[in-house]
Structures are given as structure tokens and as C-alpha cells.
Amino acid sequence: MSKGQLFIVSGPSGSGKDTILKEVLARCPRLEFSISTITRAMRKGEVEGEKYHFITKDKFLRLLEQGEFLEYNEYMGNFYGTPKTPVKKCLESGNDMILEVDVNGAEKVRSQLPDVVSIFIMPPSLEVLKKRLSGRGTETQEAILGRLKTAISEIKRASEFDYIVVNDNLECAVDNLISIIKSERSKRERMYYIIDEVLKDVGSFNW
Numbered sequence: 001m002s003k004g005q006l007f008i009v010s011g012p013s014g015s016g017k018d019t020i021l022k023e024v025l026a027r028c029p030r031l032e033f034s035i036s037t038i039t040r041a042m043r044k045g046e047v048e049g050e051k052y053h054f055i056t057k058d059k060f061l062r063l064l065e066q067g068e069f070l071e072y073n074e075y076m077g078n079f080y081g082t083p084k085t086p087v088k089k090c091l092e093s094g095n096d097m098i099l100e101v102d103v104n105g106a107e108k109v110r111s112q113l114p115d116v117v118s119i120f121i122m123p124p125s126l127e128v129l130k131k132r133l134s135g136r137g138t139e140t141q142e143a144i145l146g147r148l149k150t151a152i153s154e155i156k157r158a159s160e161f162d163y164i165v166v167n168d169n170l171e172c173a174v175d176n177l178i179s180i181i182k183s184e185r186s187k188r189e190r191m192y193y194i195i196d197e198v199l200k201d202v203g204s205f206n207w
């Protein structure tokens with residue numbers, strides 16, 4: 001068994017990453033999601049430990065000092081970090097893992113783990129993005145504007161990613177992401193182990 005593959009999924013808030021990932025995780029065996037540790041307030045409908053662990057800024061800074069994060073970023077006044085240990089454990093077990101981080105987080109992970117495969121989820125237009133952000137009803141007008149501005153600077157950096165998936169149709173976007181994961185899993189470098197496994201009995205093979 002080879003070590004698991006790390007995937008990064010980024011994209012502006014409102015690009016539909018969460019919905020796509022939920023579907024992809026339900027359909028892909030041997031794929032785990034990295035639960036981030038964050039300091040923003042819990043939104044309506046969010047559940048502790050599902051997508052995020054919610055902690056205070058003080059606790060976050062303590063964990064940061066202890067070197068507990070693979071990467072972290074400050075986004076709109078809050079901290080978001082990827083805990084190191086679950087990623088290490090997952091990859092060592094041979095399962096693949098998806099990190100959902102912003103573009104800065106993606107850059108930090110890439111610089112430490114160059115083998116990571118990164119995917120940018122692109123909204124079909126700014127207009128659609130604005131509609132999706134407003135439609136959530138969880139954010140103030142000011143926060144929506146802030147998220148839109150951040151989105152524009154993130155979209156400008158989409159070329160840093162290995163793949164770009166446009167989310168104009170949920171089903172297509174999910175299929176695209178699954179295809180990327182499957183192709184990456186079949187890459188020669190990840191499949192060397194199978195050569196030894198298939199040929200392990202060649203000495204005693206009944207010709």
C-alpha cells in the first residue's frame with residue numbers, strides 16, 4: 001500500500017466548495033476531510049467537529065506556538081488552521097485527505113509538501129457569487145462585500161493551482177473533482193507498489 005495523497009481544495013467563499021466536497025466525500029472511499037480549527041463564531045446550522053473545531057483566539061495562539069498547525073491563515077479577522085496530526089495519521093494509513101483552505105493556506109502547504117495536488121473551485125461569474133453569498137442569509141451586507149473583495153483577489157491567484165473546476169453545475173463540478181482524484185490515484189508514482197505486489201509470487205508461479 002502506498003502512502004495517501006494530499007489534496008487541497010480552495011475557492012472563494014460562496015463558490016460552492018462545501019456542497020461539492022460533501023458529495024465527493026460521500027462518493028469516494030478512502031478519502032477523508034481535514035477538520036480545520038477556527039476562531040470565527042459558529043454560523044447557524046454549523047455543528048462543532050463537523051467541518052470545523054471552534055476555539056477561542058487565545059487557545060488558537062497557544063496551539064500555534066506549540067507547532068500544532070500544518071498551516072494557518074487570518075481571514076477577515078479570524079484564524080483558520082489545519083491541525084497537523086490528523087493529516088499525518090490519515091496519509092500514513094494509506095487514505096487520501098482533502099484540505100479545504102484559502103489560497104494563502106494552499107501556498108503554505110505547497111511550500112512544505114510539494115507533492116500536494118491543488119484544485120481551485122471557480123464560480124461561473126461574480127454575479128452568481130454575490131447571489132450565493134447574499135442567499136445564505138448568514139452574513140451582514142458589510143461581510144458579504146468583504147467576502148466579495150477577498151474573492152476577487154483569490155480568483156486572480158487561481159493559476160497557482162494544478163486544476164480549476166468551474167461550479168456552474170453542481171453535478172458536473174462533483175464529477176470533475178472525482179475524475180481528478182481518480183486520475184491522481186492512478187499516477188505511476190503512486191502505483192509502484194502494485195508492481196511488486198502483482199509480481200511477488202512470480203518465483204513460485206505455476207506456469
Ligand code: 5GP
Pocket residue numbers: 010011012013036037040071072073075080081082100101102103104105106
Ligand atoms: P468560512 O468562514 O466561509 O467557513 O471560511 C473562510 C475561508 O477560510 C474559506 O476560504 C475557507 O476555505 C478557508 N479555510 C477554512 N479552513 C481553513 C484552514 O484550516 N486554513 C486556511 N488557511 N483556510 C481555511
